Amino acid sequence: VKILxxxxxxxxxxxxxxxxAIEAKSECNADITLIGDIDxxxxxxxxxGININDYGFxxxxxxxxxxxxxxxxxxxxxxxxxxxxxxxxxxxxxKADAFVSAGNTGALHAGSTLIVRRIKGVKKSAIGAIxxxxxxxxxxxxxxxxxxxxxxxxxxxxMGSVYMNKIMKIENPRVGxxxxxxxxxxxxxxxxxxxxxxxxxPDINFIGNVEGKDLxxxxxxxxxxxxxxxxxILKLTEGCGSMIMSRLKDVFYENLITKVASVGVKKGLKQxxxxxxxxxYGGAPLLGLSKPVIKAHGSSDAKAIKNAVKQAAYCVETSxxxxxxxxxxxxxxxxNEAGCSE
Amino acid sequence: VKILxxxxxxxxxxxxxxxxAIEAKSECNADITLIGDIDxxxxxxxxxGININDYGFxxxxxxxxxxxxxxxxxxxxxxxxxxxxxxxxxxxxxKADAFVSAGNTGALHAGSTLIVRRIKGVKKSAIGAIxxxxxxxxxxxxxxxxxxxxxxxxxxxxMGSVYMNKIMKIENPRVGxxxxxxxxxxxxxxxxxxxxxxxxxPDINFIGNVEGKDLxxxxxxxxxxxxxxxxxILKLTEGCGSMIMSRLKDVFYENLITKVASVGVKKGLKQxxxxxxxxxYGGAPLLGLSKPVIKAHGSSDAKAIKNAVKQAAYCVETSxxxxxxxxxxxxxxxxNEAGCSE
Numbered sequence: 001v002k003i004l005x006x007x008x009x010x011x012x013x014x015x016x017x018x019x020x021a022i023e024a025k026s027e028c029n030a031d032i033t034l035i036g037d038i039d040x041x042x043x044x045x046x047x048x049g050i051n052i053n054d055y056g057f058x059x060x061x062x063x064x065x066x067x068x069x070x071x072x073x074x075x076x077x078x079x080x081x082x083x084x085x086x087x088x089x090x091x092x093x094x095k096a097d098a099f100v101s102a103g104n105t106g107a108l109h110a111g112s113t114l115i116v117r118r119i120k121g122v123k124k125s126a127i128g129a130i131x132x133x134x135x136x137x138x139x140x141x142x143x144x145x146x147x148x149x150x151x152x153x154x155x156x157x158x159m160g161s162v163y164m165n166k167i168m169k170i171e172n173p174r175v176g177x178x179x180x181x182x183x184x185x186x187x188x189x190x191x192x193x194x195x196x197x198x199x200x201x202p203d204i205n206f207i208g209n210v211e212g213k214d215l216x217x218x219x220x221x222x223x224x225x226x227x228x229x230x231x232x233i234l235k236l237t238e239g240c241g242s243m244i245m246s247r248l249k250d251v252f253y254e255n256l257i258t259k260v261a262s263v264g265v266k267k268g269l270k271q272x273x274x275x276x277x278x279x280x281y282g283g284a285p286l287l288g289l290s291k292p293v294i295k296a297h298g299s300s301d302a303k304a305i306k307n308a309v310k311q312a313a314y315c316v317e318t319s320x321x322x323x324x325x326x327x328x329x330x331x332x333x334x335x336n337e338a339g340c341s342e
Numbered sequence: 343v344k345i346l347x348x349x350x351x352x353x354x355x356x357x358x359x360x361x362x363a364i365e366a367k368s369e370c371n372a373d374i375t376l377i378g379d380i381d382x383x384x385x386x387x388x389x390x391g392i393n394i395n396d397y398g399f400x401x402x403x404x405x406x407x408x409x410x411x412x413x414x415x416x417x418x419x420x421x422x423x424x425x426x427x428x429x430x431x432x433x434x435x436x437k438a439d440a441f442v443s444a445g446n447t448g449a450l451h452a453g454s455t456l457i458v459r460r461i462k463g464v465k466k467s468a469i470g471a472i473x474x475x476x477x478x479x480x481x482x483x484x485x486x487x488x489x490x491x492x493x494x495x496x497x498x499x500x501m502g503s504v505y506m507n508k509i510m511k512i513e514n515p516r517v518g519x520x521x522x523x524x525x526x527x528x529x530x531x532x533x534x535x536x537x538x539x540x541x542x543x544p545d546i547n548f549i550g551n552v553e554g555k556d557l558x559x560x561x562x563x564x565x566x567x568x569x570x571x572x573x574x575i576l577k578l579t580e581g582c583g584s585m586i587m588s589r590l591k592d593v594f595y596e597n598l599i600t601k602v603a604s605v606g607v608k609k610g611l612k613q614x615x616x617x618x619x620x621x622x623y624g625g626a627p628l629l630g631l632s633k634p635v636i637k638a639h640g641s642s643d644a645k646a647i648k649n650a651v652k653q654a655a656y657c658v659e660t661s662x663x664x665x666x667x668x669x670x671x672x673x674x675x676x677x678n679e680a681g682c683s684e
Contacts, residue, residue, distance in 0.1 A: 212577030264603025
């Protein structure tokens with residue numbers, strides 16, 4: 001398995017990405033190619049006492065970097081020699097099996113769709129964020145497509161079910177439709193129609209509408225929604241969690257007694273914080289593409305990058321793309337393994 | 343000031359509503375009318391040692407109750423003798439100044455719009471939930487209108503600004519547009535257009551787009567959004583909060599040491615829980631109507647009901663409806679105080 005890693009991506013590039021690649025190398029037997037400015041990679045490695053040539057990495061030199069401020073289409077226009085652009089191109093040309101980046105989400109999604117392309121029959125690709133709820137919940141979509149038609153909700157449910165089954169090993173994943181009430185007639189016309197399609201799909205385990213108050217309790221394994229609502233859910237969950245945890249810190253730092261109290265629950269709080277850390281599950285898979293692409297969180301540290309690389313390798317090993325193609329357009333399955341659209 | 347209270351509404355009816363009315367009576371000098379089944383009110387009061395005739399309440403006897411399962415329009419169709427329906431009718435006939443109910447939100451909004459009616463010039467009335475974020479944030483709308491046009495976003499911003507200024511005493515309330523990015527071109531076509539309208543409105547303090555991750559930190563005083571997104575935000579905030587607090591409880595209950603630790607931070611945690619309790623601010627005001635209507639939380643206890651009644655009285659005392667009318671259609675202001683549309 002050959003994984004491409006965009007080492008120039010994210011807030012902690014390139015050091016944490018280099019470290020993450022080294023950690024991944026020791027835990028899985030993937031061939032890893034580091035894409036980025038070779039001079040920067042060498043000097044940062046040296047400064048940190050890393051002998052970068054000791055790990056059997058391949059290197060691809062690039063001169064440009066897609067920043068968080070760049071427009072999504074810059075990846076196919078102004079910055080064709082960026083690490084992201086070159087990585088996606090190599091992936092589309094069959095020079096590797098999967099691509100991992102912690103960079104600009106919009107650019108990664110646009111670039112993936114235009115360069116790597118979608119599986120034949122897939123109408124929209126989605127960014128499937130794994131939410132650290134009571135059970136890990138795949139949020140389909142978490143921001144790629146702000147408005148979608150009912151048939152796309154169904155495809156998101158199908159792709160999400162394949163991912164949670166193959167990669168997260170959940171038998172018969174529960175699919176919920178994010179809505180503002182449990183009853184089938186709730187929400188927009190699109191949602192009511194989507195409810196009907198999901199209900200009648202033979203290949204998914206649809207449990208009905210799910211509400212905002214239920215999501216944190218892990219009521220479903222795949223939460224199907226448009227990218228606008230999904231992005232609000234993704235970021236509000238993050239905001240509520242960090243605000244409450246910072247508030248809690250204030251409570252513990254108030255005086256000597258509270259500080260002593262904090263020692264007693266230190267272990268429990270640490271575990272709690274860990275449970276809310278979505279990077280345990282790697283990054284967000286872009287689903288519906290003809291090759292696996294993983295979006296690691298922008299603030300990823302070495303551990304998060306390691307998990308994202310392992311996750312990418314696992315997507316390849318389990319033929320996730322083929323399984324999605326089989327689910328979406330079973331009759332195309334034979335020609336679909338390498339198939340792409342548009 | 344004369345306030346109508348739907349004592350048959352909410353999970354804790356009628357006892358907590360009766361108690362809440364008694365508490366409100368001692369803290370503000372409003373005349374309170376209890377609407378509900380007089381036999382039930384009498385027997386529940388007696389059972390709980392309350393001399394219901396000691397407080398100077400007026401009573402209006404009704405035989406029906408709108409349940410949480412009833413359709414929104416039941417309030418004007420099947421259940422015209424319900425406490426909610428009779429209360430709204432009395433309000434529209436000028437027999438009182440404001441109405442408080444903890445009942446079915448959909449029915450209360452539909453009934454208010456059809457019976458009490460909107461202020462002339464107001465296109466949609468909204469349910470303005472007060473979110474217990476770092477600063478209290480008025481979520482406009484929190485569920486009444488699932489899809490809205492750009493001009494309605496502007497009216498929500500205006501009405502919300504009046505409320506936060508007059509009732510919550512916030513000078514020059516900061517208005518944020520809920521979106522998936524800070525840049526003005528983010529989100530749906532409707533949101534981009536709404537951004538332009540908000541930006542050019544002279545009478546509000548528009549601070550731009552606000553994201554889900556920022557909301558809990560209290561970045562704005564009025565968060566403008568459609569009712570679908572608003573309802574997701576309302577319920578997800580509730581879900582995240584209760585899930586994290588229950589997780590925290592587990593941490594403290596684990597063993598003897600953690601139980602001892604919990605004693606040290608008991609006060610801080612109690613205050614923290616109180617800060618997240620939105621009922622401190624009363625209920626959710628229905629804004630845009632020709633008379634104040636307050637929706638108390640379904641699970642309201644006596645204290646929450648007391649606060650909702652006081653809030654209703656305060657809306658009357660500050661001429662909130664008139665102030666909203668002045669903001670929305672200044673040229674209509676003279677005839678607007680009692681004006682209504684549709």
